[in-house]
Amino acid sequence: MTRILVSEVGPRDGLQSVDQVMPTEAKKRWIAAEAAAGVTEIEVGSFVPAKLLPQLADTAEIVAFAKTIPGLTVVALVPNARGAEGAAAAGADSISIPFSMSETHSIRNVRKDHPAMLAEIRACADIAKASGMHFAVGLSTAFGCTIEGHVSEDQVVRLAAAALAAGAQEFSLSDTTGYADPAQVRRLTRKVRAEVGDDKLTTLHLHNTRGLGLANVVAGLEEGITTFDASLCGLGGCPFAPGASGNIVTEDLVLMLEAMGCDTGIDLDKLLKVREILAEALPGEPLYGFTADAGPPINLRERNAA
């Protein structure tokens, strides 16, 4: 049985796209309930100025709470060295910095070109090393950009190598825009791994904007990817249009992996119940997911025994 790590990113990637501010107490219940369902890694927040993302202003408190849960790896997103210092002070296990492969997107989003981002990555790497945090770089817009359109695969490989030299311990390929297709996932995973090493690219961060999220997971699995980011209820909606979800849905991902005979360590029934916390704490917010509507197959537990 292949062990697959499902990394929950809803409390960060989901909530940052939701206008409502989820109460700190509800975030804690959400994180604790997912951990109790068997989730072992959660990106709990982001160290960005509260005036930019008031939804995540309580990240330090959430990190401290999450650190009290035995066996949980507590991840925080950081946009820069200042954020990395905040994460270190709060006691995060791991930090992740998004590095946009589209320079236009990077400049518009964080006002930094590629050389400036590489300097930031170097500074984050130093802070992570000094404080014993794991340090990952998310290669965002790796599969295409809504501004630039096509993003050259050679450019992704080159920038990954530069980030490795700047101190990145690990990478994820991020389909920020929902542009990835399964053939591209296979191709780009191979190319980046050939440059940085198989052990340094183990994670895919996929969106379901055009419905291809789980199809892309299949391609990733076949390339040996062992960690997939996902968001409970596909939380975060869509940057484009209502009805199109953002992140792939944790519940649907777990159903697929367990049905395929992978071991996620997650109890799907317990996971589905965690949706109630979100429904209560974010009234009116659209919650996505097919498995929640249809229910798991009645033979889910026995199917791989046959």
Add this chain to the structure above:
Amino acid sequence: MTRILVSEVGPRDGLQSVDQVMPTEAKKRWIAAEAAAGVTEIEVGSFVPAKLLPQLADTAEIVAFAKTIPGLTVVALVPNARGAEGAAAAGADSISIPFSMSETHSIRNVRKDHPAMLAEIRACADIAKASGMHFAVGLSTAFGCTIEGHVSEDQVVRLAAAALAAGAQEFSLSDTTGYADPAQVRRLTRKVRAEVGDDKLTTLHLHNTRGLGLANVVAGLEEGITTFDASLCGLGGCPFAPGASGNIVTEDLVLMLEAMGCDTGIDLDKLLKVREILAEALPGEPLYGFTADAGPPINLRERNAA
């Protein structure tokens, strides 16, 4: 470039699950518009008693109309020999009979056990042969049953062999219940092909009830499957719950295949416009599809040139 046949089943599988009766004139516009977008095979209706499915009572007229469209393969579903006679009289190119791998489901659905269904298949094969129609058997509930739960893969293989002996020219594996996962798709495709021959199993009929539809397509593609059924707007809703779609969405399937570098011969922009016919003719009916909400990637045409 791999040529993939996207077979539209909305006018049959979609409409039979919709309570509203689509006007005959709208069905004709729908079929003509899809053909104009490059779709070359459409299952246009079902030869069942009008009192059972009033939505499809005009199937003979629809077949006759569809036959006037150059280059279009006109498929009709038939539940039995009587239906096959109707299809032959109407001039269909091809008929397909569903053969439920779960005997409980077969008995509840069409009041026939497996031996009775095999007799029906034999009779249909004779009618198809006499009238020059292509004859396919859809191995339904092949991936699991909402009544029986698990359906033995050995049983599917055995029943496919029996149907071949009874005169089936071709098979599709049908995930009637939305139970399939990518590992199972690969396994069962291999097993059935080993029994009936690769050239006799070229089609998958997948549902998206639990969000795994396109992930299952990826598995099918890797096994050499070259035909996928799909329904425009994912029409047909869900037998379980609102929000969970039925058939995989033709538009999303075409996006994925074209992005992967497969050749469907279908113009995605034209296909997306056909949705307007359904929106107008089926007021209030939920129309699914991620690509329609988010729009195709801006670099769709150039992405495989890079």
